[in-house]
Amino acid sequence: MKHLLSTASLAHADASAILDTAEEMSAVSTREVKKLPTLRGRTVVTLFHEDSTRTRVSFEAAAKRLSADVMNFSAKGSSVSKGESLKDTVQTLEALGADAVVMRHAAAGAAHQLAAADWTDCAVVNAGDGTHEHPTQALLDALTLRRGRAAAAGVDPRGTDLAGMRVLIVGDILHSRVARSNVWLLHTLGAEVHLAAPPTLLPVGVEHWPAAVHYDVDVALAAEPDAVMMLRVQAERMGGAFFPSAGEYTRRWGLTDERLAVVERLPGPARDGSGAMILHPGPMNRGVEISSAAADSPLNRVLDQVSHGVSVRMAVLHLLLSGDRGPDRAAEAASPAADPSTDRSRP
Amino acid sequence: MSTISQPPHFAAPSAEEATAPVLIRGARPYGDEPTDLLLRAGRIAALGAQAAATAAELAEDGTPVLTVEAAGQIALPGLVDLHTHLREPGREDAETVETGSRAAALGGFTAVHAMANSTPAADSAGVVEQVHRLGREAGWTRVQPVGAVSVGLAGERLAELGAMAESSAAVRMFSDDGMCVHDPVLMRRALEYVKAVDGFVAQHAQEPRLTAGAQMHEGAVSAELGMPGWPAVAEESIIARDVLLAEHVGSRLHVCHVSTRGSVEIIRWAKSRGVDVTAEVTPHHLLLTDEQVRSFDPVYKVNPPLRTAEDVEALRAALADGTIDVVGTDHAPHPDQAKECEWVDAAMGMTGLETALPVLIATMIETGAMDWRRLAEATSARPAQIHRHAHLGRPIAVGETADLVLVDPAERRTVRPEEHATKGRNSPYAGRELPGRVRATFLEGHPVVLDGALATSRTGRTADRTVAP
The missing domain is CATH 2.30.40.10 (Urease, subunit C, domain 1)
Known part of the structure; x- marks a missing residue:
C-alpha cells in the first residue's frame, strides 16, 4: 500500500491491518506520553484546498504523535482559481522535503491524480475529494463499529471484522463522500449496509451499490440496524432544490426524539435491547438531521469517532511511511519497551 | 429550393x-x-x-x-469532417488553422468544417472570411467555416446568417456547437431562417438546466465517483424537440455528436416520419466508455461525455445501418495546462483528426460492423451531401x-x-x-x-x- 486514496480499492486484508494497527495506536493515546518515535525525521504535509479544521487537526495530531514534522499548506479554492496548478503546488511541497501529502480537495479525484501522475513520489492520503471519498472517515467509523460490538460482547476487537452487522446510513447520500467510503468499506468488512434518504439525495446508479435502499427511515429502522449513521445536511440543499424545507426533512428523515425512542429499544450490538449505536461524522446540525436528545444520548458515539480518527490516521501514516503492513511492528513500536534505536522505519 | x-x-x-x-x-x-x-x-x-x-x-x-x-x-475518397475545432482566431496557443490543417491532411481529410466557437466567435462575415482565407493560404486541406447561429454563441439572438452565407466563405452550416441552442423559439427561428440560404442548423443537443455543473455521464460510474452527472435525457429531450421543430417548419437539422442509445432511437423514429434530419457520431463515442473516467485523467473529459458500453454498441449499429449518417471528429485541441489539472477544472474535448480513421477501422471494419464502402459513405459522401458540396465526397471514378x-x-x-x-x-x-x-x-x-x-x-x-x- 503506497497511497490511501479510496475504500473502493481497499482490500479486506489492508483494511483489517489498518484497524488492528489503529488499536495499537489507541493504546498510545491513553498513555501519559502520547508519542512514538516511528516517523522521526519524516515530513507530513497537510494540503487543504478546502476548509476542514477537524480533519486537519486530526491528521496533524496523528502525525505529531508519531514524531513526524508537520507542515500545513492552505490553498483555498481550486488551483486554477488561484493561478497555480496542482502539479506546481505538489512539486513545491516535494522540494520542501515532504514524504507524505494529506490532501483535502473540492474536486473529485484530485488525490488520485496526484498519486497517478509522475509529479511526485510522496505517499498520498486522501482526506476527502469532492463528493467522491473520505477513506479515513470510513475507517474510523469502522473502528467505532468494531469496538462497539467487541465491547458489547466482551471480546478483543483485534482480528475481527464487521460480518453480521447491519448499518443504516441516513441523509444526503448523493453529495456525501463519507457515505460512499462507508458503503464500500463496511461492505468489504462484511457488514450489511442500508441507506435511507429522499430520492433526490440518492445518486442515479445507486441500485448497483452493495446496499439496500429505503426512502422511509421508519421502515429502515424496523430492519433493526446495529448502528445508525446520520449524515449532515448542507444548508444549500434546502430551500426547494432537493427537498421542500428543513422542517419536512426533519420530520421524514431526521433522528427525532420519537425515532430516538425506537433506536433505544433496538437489539443493538449487544443483542439485549440496549439500543443501536448512533454515529455522525460531525459537525452535527442539532434540530435538523439529529435532535438534541439524540446528539447527547449515551448511544451516540460521536466523541469516540473523533478520538478513533486520530488512531486510524496514525495507523495509516505509520503503514504508508514505515513500509510496515502488519500490526505487529506497530505493537512493538507502541510497547514502552521498544527501543527507538532499533526503529527500522527511520530513513 | x-x-x-x-x-x-x-x-x-x-x-x-x-x-x-x-x-x-x-x-x-x-x-x-x-x-x-x-x-x-x-x-x-x-x-x-x-x-x-x-x-x-x-x-x-x-x-x-x-x-x-x-x-x-x-x-478511399478524401475524408470530409463536418465537426472540427481549429481554435483560430483567439486561441492560437491551442491550434491554428495551419496546424489543424496539417493534422487533417495527415488524418486523410481533404475538407474540414471549422466550428464557430473561436474568440471572437465566427458569428460575422469578417470572421468566417478570415478563417476561410487562412485555410486557403495553408493549403493542406479545404477549410470550410461554420457560422454561429446566435451572436457570440450566447443563444439569445440570431447572428447575421445571411451575411455569412453571402460572404466569400459561403457558409451553409450554422452551429453554436459547444453551446446548445436551447431556447425553443430561437431554434425555431434559426431553422426557418436558414431555408433562405439553403443552409442547415447543426445542433449541440444539451439541455443546460439538466447539465448544470455536469462532469461525466450520469450512471453507475458517476454514482460511485461522486461526480455531477450529464444524463442521457439532457441530449435526448433536445433532439426530440428539434426533430419536431424541423418537421414543423420544414427545415434541415443536423445533430452533432450523438452519444446515447436513446438519441439513436429518436433519430430513427424521426427519419421514419420523413423529418429532414441527419446525425453524426464521433470516433471516441464509438470506442471509449465512462469506465475510463475512473482514472480521473482529464484527457477523457469531453462533451457530450463518454457513455456506457451499451450506448457504444447502439452507436456502432446505427452508424452501420445509416441511422447515423456521418462520422465527425469533434477534434478539440487544448493546451497541456487545460488538461493537467483537477478534473472539474479541466477543459472538455479531445483531439481526433489524426486518429479518426484508425479508430473507425478498429471499431467498424475489424469488427465486421461495416465495409469500406459504407465507411467511405459515412466519412466522405454523406457529409459532403449534407453540406451540399457538389464536387466533394465524390466516388472514385474517372472524371x-x-x-x-x-x-x-x-x-x-x-x-x-x-x-x-x-x-x-x-x-x-x-x-x-x-x-x-x-x-x-x-x-x-x-x-x-x-x-x-x-x-x-x-x-x-x-x-x-x-x-x-
Whole structure:
C-alpha cells in the first residue's frame, strides 16, 4: 500500500491491518506520553484546498504523535482559481522535503491524480475529494463499529471484522463522500449496509451499490440496524432544490426524539435491547438531521469517532511511511519497551 | 429550393498549377481488387490499365509523373469532417488553422468544417472570411467555416446568417456547437431562417438546466465517483424537440455528436416520419466508455461525455445501418495546462483528426460492423451531401475530383500524441495500439501527404516552412 486514496480499492486484508494497527495506536493515546518515535525525521504535509479544521487537526495530531514534522499548506479554492496548478503546488511541497501529502480537495479525484501522475513520489492520503471519498472517515467509523460490538460482547476487537452487522446510513447520500467510503468499506468488512434518504439525495446508479435502499427511515429502522449513521445536511440543499424545507426533512428523515425512542429499544450490538449505536461524522446540525436528545444520548458515539480518527490516521501514516503492513511492528513500536534505536522505519 | 448559388469557394490557389500527374499503383479502391489510378489536373484521369498506359505516354513526352506504390493499401475518397475545432482566431496557443490543417491532411481529410466557437466567435462575415482565407493560404486541406447561429454563441439572438452565407466563405452550416441552442423559439427561428440560404442548423443537443455543473455521464460510474452527472435525457429531450421543430417548419437539422442509445432511437423514429434530419457520431463515442473516467485523467473529459458500453454498441449499429449518417471528429485541441489539472477544472474535448480513421477501422471494419464502402459513405459522401458540396465526397471514378486517401489497414501503431501535427496533446488514445495508417492524401490531385508524412501543401508550404518559396 503506497497511497490511501479510496475504500473502493481497499482490500479486506489492508483494511483489517489498518484497524488492528489503529488499536495499537489507541493504546498510545491513553498513555501519559502520547508519542512514538516511528516517523522521526519524516515530513507530513497537510494540503487543504478546502476548509476542514477537524480533519486537519486530526491528521496533524496523528502525525505529531508519531514524531513526524508537520507542515500545513492552505490553498483555498481550486488551483486554477488561484493561478497555480496542482502539479506546481505538489512539486513545491516535494522540494520542501515532504514524504507524505494529506490532501483535502473540492474536486473529485484530485488525490488520485496526484498519486497517478509522475509529479511526485510522496505517499498520498486522501482526506476527502469532492463528493467522491473520505477513506479515513470510513475507517474510523469502522473502528467505532468494531469496538462497539467487541465491547458489547466482551471480546478483543483485534482480528475481527464487521460480518453480521447491519448499518443504516441516513441523509444526503448523493453529495456525501463519507457515505460512499462507508458503503464500500463496511461492505468489504462484511457488514450489511442500508441507506435511507429522499430520492433526490440518492445518486442515479445507486441500485448497483452493495446496499439496500429505503426512502422511509421508519421502515429502515424496523430492519433493526446495529448502528445508525446520520449524515449532515448542507444548508444549500434546502430551500426547494432537493427537498421542500428543513422542517419536512426533519420530520421524514431526521433522528427525532420519537425515532430516538425506537433506536433505544433496538437489539443493538449487544443483542439485549440496549439500543443501536448512533454515529455522525460531525459537525452535527442539532434540530435538523439529529435532535438534541439524540446528539447527547449515551448511544451516540460521536466523541469516540473523533478520538478513533486520530488512531486510524496514525495507523495509516505509520503503514504508508514505515513500509510496515502488519500490526505487529506497530505493537512493538507502541510497547514502552521498544527501543527507538532499533526503529527500522527511520530513513 | 436554393435562392443563392454556392460560389466556387474551393477554387484552387494559384501555386497548385505545379502539381505533377500522379500514378498510384496497385491500390484497392474501397477494398476491392487492386488497380492503378492516374491523377491529373485535379481529377481522376484514368483507372486500371489505362492509367498506367497514359502515365507511360506522359513520361515519354517528358512530363514528370510521380509514381506512388500502394500495394496492399486501400484507396478511399478524401475524408470530409463536418465537426472540427481549429481554435483560430483567439486561441492560437491551442491550434491554428495551419496546424489543424496539417493534422487533417495527415488524418486523410481533404475538407474540414471549422466550428464557430473561436474568440471572437465566427458569428460575422469578417470572421468566417478570415478563417476561410487562412485555410486557403495553408493549403493542406479545404477549410470550410461554420457560422454561429446566435451572436457570440450566447443563444439569445440570431447572428447575421445571411451575411455569412453571402460572404466569400459561403457558409451553409450554422452551429453554436459547444453551446446548445436551447431556447425553443430561437431554434425555431434559426431553422426557418436558414431555408433562405439553403443552409442547415447543426445542433449541440444539451439541455443546460439538466447539465448544470455536469462532469461525466450520469450512471453507475458517476454514482460511485461522486461526480455531477450529464444524463442521457439532457441530449435526448433536445433532439426530440428539434426533430419536431424541423418537421414543423420544414427545415434541415443536423445533430452533432450523438452519444446515447436513446438519441439513436429518436433519430430513427424521426427519419421514419420523413423529418429532414441527419446525425453524426464521433470516433471516441464509438470506442471509449465512462469506465475510463475512473482514472480521473482529464484527457477523457469531453462533451457530450463518454457513455456506457451499451450506448457504444447502439452507436456502432446505427452508424452501420445509416441511422447515423456521418462520422465527425469533434477534434478539440487544448493546451497541456487545460488538461493537467483537477478534473472539474479541466477543459472538455479531445483531439481526433489524426486518429479518426484508425479508430473507425478498429471499431467498424475489424469488427465486421461495416465495409469500406459504407465507411467511405459515412466519412466522405454523406457529409459532403449534407453540406451540399457538389464536387466533394465524390466516388472514385474517372472524371471525379482527385481527393483521395491511401490507408494501410494492416499497419498497427501505438498512438504518440507528441508526434501529432496538431498542437493538442490531449489524445485519449495515447499509448493505445490502433490499426491503419494513412500513407498518402491527395487534395485535388496534389500529394499533401506521402509515405505517411507531410509533403507539400497546395500553396507550397512544408512541415518546416509556412511561407511559400
